[in-house]
């Protein structure tokens with residue numbers, strides 16, 4: 482078995498003059514959840530469409546479980562389940578009928594098909610609602626049927642394109658938990674999102690995409706270290722904040738202490754090591770700390786540092 486579930490090499494795809502994906506490379510290791518994180522228009526869907534065989538690349542290639550998506554597309558497709566952004570279901574049929582239809586397309590039949598449909602309905606929490614027409618489902622329920630359809634043929638890799646956009650919080654929670662459960666069972670996952678929290682919660686590694694390029698790739702902590710971002714601790718003190726800032730500047734691990742709007746803002750690489758020292762020094766000097774707020778750097782700060790723009794539109 483190949484080490485990488487997906488390998489993307491120098492992949493380029495343009496729509497006329499718009500270069501949606503410009504020579505990107507990354508790999509999804511076997512057994513990991515890998516996220517493409519980027520704002521709308523970054524090129525995530527285009528990348529996913531090429532990897533899943535829906536679009537031909539202009540140049541470059543992708544391999545899924547070792548199979549080239551351009552030269553061995555059938556073999557590649559058998560290894561992956563794809564959850565596209567657009568829900569593709571028959572509204573007049575029930576969830577179960579939709580899944581049976583999909584299962585037949587994948588070549589499943591008889592007992593095996595019925596068993597897989599049952600398993601997948603249960604997995605996405607729709608066993609009780611399986612006989613209702615899809616037209617009566619919420620957006621989140623439809624998305625869950627789509628996920629079930631993508632997994633019927635027991636693929637080794639699943640690719641999900643922003644599966645939580647525009648759905649209710651309950652379905653969102655369900656989908657995130659299910660991605661984690663799938664991964665625990667050994668599934669390799671390529672996930673795209675523009676929500677920083679989802680990428681942080683789910684991923685072993687993350688590629689940050691912007692304007693058709695992968696601008697950084699690594700674990701969450703590697704990405705944060707890459708831009709040298711520090712935690713910020715805001716403290717309200719009794720007495721003169723300037724005096725507190727002056728004293729805290731000399732505390733080990735503090736790289737900056739300034740007064741902002743009456744509070745002391747301390748920058749530190751390791752907030753959890755530094756905060757107790759700030760308290761200790763405050764006690765020695767006889768002033769009290771009334772409130773403490775720690776803001777750890779996150780992927781939003783990383784995106785801002787790399788592009789000068791916020792991740793959210």
Ligand code: ADP
Pocket residue numbers: 496499500501502519520521522523524525526527528
């Ligand atoms: P994302 O999934 O990150 O939002 P997309 O891959 O959908 O990004 O879009 C990348 C770029 O390609 C955007 O500039 C978008 O406007 C453009 N684009 C996407 N699909 C098409 C298309 N079918 N025709 C023309 N341009 C497109």
